[in-house]
Amino acid sequence: MSERSFDFLMPSVNFFGPNVIQKLGERAKMLGMQKPVIVTDHFLETLPNGAVAQALVSLQKAGVDYVIYNGVEANPKIHNIQAVKALYLKEQADSIITIGGGSAHDTGKGAGIILTNGDDITQLAGIETLNNPLPPLIAVNTTAGTGSELTRHAVITNEATHLKFVVVSWRNIPLVSFNDPTLMLEVPASLTAATGMDAFVQAVEPYVSIDHNPITDAQCIEAIKLIESSLREAVANGHNLDARTKMVEAEMLAGMAFNNANLGYVHAMAHQLGGQYDAPHGVCCALLLPYVEQYNLIADPTRFAELAEIMGENTTGLSTRDAAELAIKAMKQLAEDVGIPRSIKAIGSKPEDFAMMAENALQDGNAFSNPRKGTKQDIINIFQAAYDAK
Ligand code: NAD
Numbered sequence: 001m002s003e004r005s006f007d008f009l010m011p012s013v014n015f016f017g018p019n020v021i022q023k024l025g026e027r028a029k030m031l032g033m034q035k036p037v038i039v040t041d042h043f044l045e046t047l048p049n050g051a052v053a054q055a056l057v058s059l060q061k062a063g064v065d066y067v068i069y070n071g072v073e074a075n076p077k078i079h080n081i082q083a084v085k086a087l088y089l090k091e092q093a094d095s096i097i098t099i100g101g102g103s104a105h106d107t108g109k110g111a112g113i114i115l116t117n118g119d120d121i122t123q124l125a126g127i128e129t130l131n132n133p134l135p136p137l138i139a140v141n142t143t144a145g146t147g148s149e150l151t152r153h154a155v156i157t158n159e160a161t162h163l164k165f166v167v168v169s170w171r172n173i174p175l176v177s178f179n180d181p182t183l184m185l186e187v188p189a190s191l192t193a194a195t196g197m198d199a200f201v202q203a204v205e206p207y208v209s210i211d212h213n214p215i216t217d218a219q220c221i222e223a224i225k226l227i228e229s230s231l232r233e234a235v236a237n238g239h240n241l242d243a244r245t246k247m248v249e250a251e252m253l254a255g256m257a258f259n260n261a262n263l264g265y266v267h268a269m270a271h272q273l274g275g276q277y278d279a280p281h282g283v284c285c286a287l288l289l290p291y292v293e294q295y296n297l298i299a300d301p302t303r304f305a306e307l308a309e310i311m312g313e314n315t316t317g318l319s320t321r322d323a324a325e326l327a328i329k330a331m332k333q334l335a336e337d338v339g340i341p342r343s344i345k346a347i348g349s350k351p352e353d354f355a356m357m358a359e360n361a362l363q364d365g366n367a368f369s370n371p372r373k374g375t376k377q378d379i380i381n382i383f384q385a386a387y388d389a390k
Contacts, residue, residue: 006213009259011150013176014252018241021054021180024097024140025062031136031175033095035065037088039108040099041072044142051099051142051183067091072104075274075281077159078121081110088115088135095136098174101195102146102155102281105139109154109172112137122158125165127365130172139174142183143195144234144247146281147202147255149177157275164275166365173259179252181244189235193338194282196231196247200334201270201285202254203227206261208296208303209369216261219253224310226250228334235338262369266292269379271364272357279347286340287347290332291385292370295378297324299371304328343389354383 015023028036036059038052045052045068052068059066069084084107087093098108112134114121124130139149148155154167187195203223206216230246237243269292270284297304304324308315311330315323336342358379361367374382 004213006260008215009152009170009173010256011173011177014150015176015178015180016248016252017180018182019180020178021051021140021183022058024055024138024178025058025060025064027176028059028064028095028097028138029062031095031138033064033136035067035091035093036095036097036138037084037091037093037111038066038068038097038099039072039084039111040068040070040104042070044100045070047186050186051140054183055097055099055140066097067093072100072107074103075157075164075278076103076107076110077157079159080107081114081121081156084108084111085114097138097140099140099142101141101143102148105141105146105148105174106154106156108137108139109134110156110167113154113167113172121156121167122165124167127168128170129167130169133171137174138176138178140178140183143187143191144184144244145195145199145251147199147251147258149174149179150252150255151259155271162275163360164271166271168365179248181241181248184244184248185239185241187238189238190339192235192238193231193340194280194286196227196234196282196338197286197335197340198282199223199247199251199254200227200231201266201289202258202263203250204289204293204307204331205263205266206254206257207307208293208300208371209261209264210371211369212261216257219257221310223250223253223257224307226253228311231334232337263366264292264296264370265361265367265374265379265382268361268364268367268370269357269382271366272361273344273347273349276353276357277348283340283347286335287344288382288386289335290328291382291389293331294328294385295374295382296370296372297328344383344386349383349387351384351387354380357383
């Protein structure tokens, strides 16, 4: 008999496919929402026929009132979640609808957390720290992507310390999420590449994580195959609905996988780059991935050799070690093909920050599931390798 046991978290309801956004109003009404705060940014709010415009039509048809917060920032800050909370209380709202990418969803989750679990979110960083449910939350996703529309993670940046931290709790999982690929057709190529590489890293890290299980393995394998076969196409032609649809499927699978099997040093270190330099999260992840996994490789070469095969590399006749190395090469190739820069110099990183960032990375909630246990010097060396990359 197997001794394996694990909890498995899934989103309760996810609407997937072209034009599912039209069901938003009806579903908000079913949840009893009378006046949600819509959490989004100014660009998405004013995008003609974009996600917000379509969401508002659907809410109006269903007779659901709303109030809009349009101040979401990349790498959302504590002042963003405080502003949403203030608006929620002032307008006597009763629920939250996030519309955007990971930054919008995390802003909405963060606001929900401080509305019901205490005002100082820094005290709630960590795993399963929330005692009370958030207000009802629906997430309409517009990037593929972070998976935040269905995960238990809320990633917030403390603007005073430049530290990005995570509140991980089953209570953060939105009640309903929407993944409509037609809302992603106008995402520019560079953002498609960055968010797509984030989804890729979120499939690779849980595959090699110490917390992986057979269900997350299946999700990672399918996500990696979908990304291999569609990310380049989605970057080359954003209006390719088939490629967009496959990328949404992949980001959902990867989101579910890391929701359960957790991540690793790529995310623990990417949070430092994002917090220090306010750099796009997907780019930070993509820049670090090959150097973290090169370091991790000796922990489980067989699993890395499997990754090479999953990515479509021909491993026939190769030793396990050589096949594993091929996986790292394929990761670099994917990032290069979609236009990710080679070195973390591109996002303004400075070697004098590496020691401080390494120390913080080892405390990040994502570090604990990494397959190889590193020292501070190991992490500094990985930052340095990603900096020296040519
Ligand atoms: P984002 O939400 O920061 O959005 C980036 C930009 O894309 C914004 O300017 C936005 O206006 C624009 N945009 C969004 N949708 C668009 C569309 N359909 N068309 C055109 N432009 C569009 O980017 P992201 O990568 O989705 O989110 C990154 C954040 O998510 C980071 O803070 C990261 O740490 C966090 N994250 C959270 C989780 C989680 O589970 N909570 C997981 C991974 C990452």
